[in-house]
Amino acid sequence: MSSTSTDVEELPDAASASAGPIKLGPSKAQVVAQYLLGMGVALVPFAVLYNDFYWINILTFAYLMAGLASAWNIIGGFGGQFSLAHGAVFGVGAYFAGQMCLIYGLSPWLAMPIGAVLVAAIAVLISWPTFRLRGPFFAIATMAFNEVVAVFANYSETLTGGARGLLIPFRASFANMIFVERWKSTLLMFVYMAFVAGISVAIRHSRLGYYLLSVREDEDSARASGVNVVAVKLWGMAISAALTAIGGTLFAMFIRFLDPPTLFSLPEVGVKFALLSLIGGVGTIWGPLLGAALVIPLENFIRATLGGLPGVHLVILGLLLMLAARFLKRGIVGALGAIRWPRWMSRR
Amino acid sequence: MDNIVTILIYGLLLGGIYGLVSIGLTLIFGVIRITNFAHGEILMIGMYGTYFVYAWTGMSPYAALFVVVPAMFVVGLLVQRLLIQPLLNEPMMQIFVTFGLLIFLENFVLMLTQGAALGIPSDNGPQVISLLGNKVSIAQIFAFAASTLIAIGLHLFLNYTMMGKAIRAVTQDKRAAATMGINVNRIFLLTFGIGTAITGVASVFLTPIYTLSPTIGGNFVLAAFAVVVLGGLGSVWGAYIAGLIIGVVEAFAGFYIDPTLKSAVWFLIFIAVLIVRPSGLFGIVGAEEVGFREQH
Numbered sequence: 001m002s003s004t005s006t007d008v009e010e011l012p013d014a015a016s017a018s019a020g021p022i023k024l025g026p027s028k029a030q031v032v033a034q035y036l037l038g039m040g041v042a043l044v045p046f047a048v049l050y051n052d053f054y055w056i057n058i059l060t061f062a063y064l065m066a067g068l069a070s071a072w073n074i075i076g077g078f079g080g081q082f083s084l085a086h087g088a089v090f091g092v093g094a095y096f097a098g099q100m101c102l103i104y105g106l107s108p109w110l111a112m113p114i115g116a117v118l119v120a121a122i123a124v125l126i127s128w129p130t131f132r133l134r135g136p137f138f139a140i141a142t143m144a145f146n147e148v149v150a151v152f153a154n155y156s157e158t159l160t161g162g163a164r165g166l167l168i169p170f171r172a173s174f175a176n177m178i179f180v181e182r183w184k185s186t187l188l189m190f191v192y193m194a195f196v197a198g199i200s201v202a203i204r205h206s207r208l209g210y211y212l213l214s215v216r217e218d219e220d221s222a223r224a225s226g227v228n229v230v231a232v233k234l235w236g237m238a239i240s241a242a243l244t245a246i247g248g249t250l251f252a253m254f255i256r257f258l259d260p261p262t263l264f265s266l267p268e269v270g271v272k273f274a275l276l277s278l279i280g281g282v283g284t285i286w287g288p289l290l291g292a293a294l295v296i297p298l299e300n301f302i303r304a305t306l307g308g309l310p311g312v313h314l315v316i317l318g319l320l321l322m323l324a325a326r327f328l329k330r331g332i333v334g335a336l337g338a339i340r341w342p343r344w345m346s347r348r
Numbered sequence: 349m350d351n352i353v354t355i356l357i358y359g360l361l362l363g364g365i366y367g368l369v370s371i372g373l374t375l376i377f378g379v380i381r382i383t384n385f386a387h388g389e390i391l392m393i394g395m396y397g398t399y400f401v402y403a404w405t406g407m408s409p410y411a412a413l414f415v416v417v418p419a420m421f422v423v424g425l426l427v428q429r430l431l432i433q434p435l436l437n438e439p440m441m442q443i444f445v446t447f448g449l450l451i452f453l454e455n456f457v458l459m460l461t462q463g464a465a466l467g468i469p470s471d472n473g474p475q476v477i478s479l480l481g482n483k484v485s486i487a488q489i490f491a492f493a494a495s496t497l498i499a500i501g502l503h504l505f506l507n508y509t510m511m512g513k514a515i516r517a518v519t520q521d522k523r524a525a526a527t528m529g530i531n532v533n534r535i536f537l538l539t540f541g542i543g544t545a546i547t548g549v550a551s552v553f554l555t556p557i558y559t560l561s562p563t564i565g566g567n568f569v570l571a572a573f574a575v576v577v578l579g580g581l582g583s584v585w586g587a588y589i590a591g592l593i594i595g596v597v598e599a600f601a602g603f604y605i606d607p608t609l610k611s612a613v614w615f616l617i618f619i620a621v622l623i624v625r626p627s628g629l630f631g632i633v634g635a636e637e638v639g640f641r642e643q644h
Contacts, residue, residue: 136439141619310462311458315451
């Protein structure tokens, strides 16, 4: 597979290497500082808009989608495995938390980790047969999986409430993850995004992260270097799916109404994660977050101004997706990286 | 027993439809290995094209073949030239771009039609005949016949013409094909065009059978991929037979289990095939790897 985005750190040149020990990429302190700076910037809109009734909803959703896109990016971007199952994973996480809350009165804080582990196990089972193969079989199988989960969700009244959907009663409390003040939900979504981004940073600079990149860049070479390709993909998928399921729980308690068309629509959910990542910069840490920061408000703007035409926001998203795949393969992050910054602005 | 014969007949006719829908994808995904997720939506615009030709001229919908098929060939050329060709060596971006096309086409048609359901009324001429005591729609028999004829034609084309050999050569090794004097980009362009034109034929034969909606493509795309993988990538016969198998399986599952769970049945078949025999029922062993290996 040829490289779609290469943010692998450059090796230091011979002159600087001879001066001291070889340094690969930024130091731990730099990474942490960058992460904290990024999260600080991401918190600015919240600090400005937390009292604004219109913007706070958009912001809540943008934080959630940023976290979800970031979770997708772990397997889709770092690992280069185009998953379309994440919509299903998200939906199962949402339904699990919703039903646990409705039937057993279980707090979503408890349902969340259980659901995440459960969903990760399902994702591994689904991915294993296709991860052994080359090419787009994984994308096709995961798309089929999304469809099957949607069909079952529609079919099974007992598990999901079927086509009528599930309504989670409004019982505001911290234990229920339901808040009277909207900004508290927003803050929760921000914490989720920061959590996923943190894990993403940690993975990116860990052994697993380098393995995932090596699998994406050249599976044969990775295997020849002793990387257990299938295991690496499965770990990436499991972590990514677990984080996505957590996002599903948060979504369930925020929206409090779950039905199959909302959760399993590919353009609105499953593909959206991938789309946000692509537009921001697939395979980078900041790409998915930037993508969500741009696309979610844009979508709301289109809906608000051209709402009379059904599907118009998706027409524009489809166009954006085609254009980005064609002309902006490395996303905004890649485009920014390609600019020749004046010397005083350059990072090193 | 009567039940079984009836289900078998309906299953085979349904299988004919799946075969018809899948043969274009056999060429595009099976032979030249382009992951076209917008296949169902290309079928959908063909169906709308057929409907509008029928509505404006008042002729038989089958007469729309002469308009829709050339138009779809051009659509295929445009999609390949503008979207796929620049991304030929980037499978991940192919998925992105074809998904963009899927979302765009589906919602563009939704925007234009405002979601109104369109269909060809079945009140002109005899529409149903009796087959072994079962009432069968003539449109479905036409679709079955078209599927069979196209499968034979495509098989002969791929195996016995110079162009067909060139197409298969390009799939196996682009660079070696180029050194043999084959214009690789042109072959990709024409193959994608032909695949889309065949999908255009399929859309004409499906229009009298189904009620049109912008999301109708979604009903076929999974089945089409399942058929191509089950039949074996690159095998036209495989896809034809696999279409019939999926149709029959769906008919039996619909009768004995539940019609709404049909995609679950496809999915299980699909996963089982990938585990047990990734080259499909009629594919050459290892065919699933050809064309997905890195080529520079």
